[in-house]
Amino acid sequence: MPIRIFLLMFLNSIFILNSTAQTTFTLPKDADFQYKHEKVKQYDFAKKKDGYWLFEPDSPRPEKANVIVFNHGYGGYNPMIYGKWIKHLVRQGNIVIYPRYQRNLWATKSKKFVPYAAEGIKKALIELENGDHPTPVLDQYAMIGHSYGGVIAANLAVHYEDLKLPKPKVLMMCSPGSGIFKGGVLDSYTDLPEDLKIIIMASVYDDVVGNIFSWKVFNTAIHTPDRILLFQQPDTYGKPKITAHHNESYCIDKEFDSGLRNYTSKRALQVSSYTPIDYNGYWKLFDMAMECSDNEVVCNDLFGNKDIQNILGTWADEQPFVPFNVIHPPTTK
DSSP, X not given: OOHHHHHHHHHHOOOOOOOOOSOBBOXXXXXXXXXXXXXXXXXXXXXXXXXXXEEEEEXXXXXXXXXXXXXXXXXXXXXXXGHHHHHHHHHTTOEEEEEOOOSSTTTSOGGGHHHHHHHHHHHHHHHHHHSSSOEEEEEEEEEEEETHHHHHHHHHHHTTXXXXXXXOSEEEEESOOOTTOOTTOOSOOTTSOTTXXXXXXEETTOOSSTTHHHHHHHHXXXXXXXXXXXXXXXBOSSBSOBOOSTTTTOOOOGGXXXXXXXXXXXXXXXXXXXXXXXXXXXXXXXXHHHHTTTOHHHHHHHHSSOSGGGOOOBBTTSOBOOOOEEEOOOOOO
């Protein structure tokens, strides 16, 4: 087998079997989102490896909006892969920056991923300040990263001052890891900002990057008390079956299709699913972290020893979904 094909399979493989479940899920109450905006305005500045896509709320257009950076996984430089989540974030009133950081699957070395992502973010912020856009609000600046995008986001959060980026307030990493490409991995994450809110969402059957990086960030971010590590579990009780593999945060929306195709985007079209793990798991937890600065109760629910992280909803017969395994930092005396 050619080495490139083998590496692609290593980075992107995920095994999802056909469901033989007995019942279907109902939309949990928490998923009935009340959006402020009907439409999403899209801009494509992503022709180069340090480019970016920009997504803004519209109908109505806000005067100002918080900024969220969404760092894709290896090869995931087509926003459709996470389109439903992006749409959710923007229709709530946020601006989303989606940096590219790769020219293609092989031409960009992993040690360049962080500087290219940083350059794309800075270009996007300049465009927001000088173009015809809602005014960016940076005191709630936040980042999401999937797979290698989680590695990049953690690196950006540590080095935000050196990179001349805004100080992040929220960091969510979904199945983060680097595989065999270690260019963006740091020795320690002790220097993450002390007031950063960190959510690490791992999957118990992640056979692509595993959970080594998740544990590394969680265990070394010792000066950042508001952090949690969650392990998403499979649930085969109903239909569609909920799996717990590497790409659970995929949620295809072809309205965000840039037209770019590679192994990652083609694979995402095959395996992406939309389940309560998306809207009542990943999305809900990030939304709660964004509320932390203004709502102490929500913050305590999320980062205290509460069970709210496990409330995913129920199957049609009111059987609860299998909850997350939630790890909190050790308490200090």
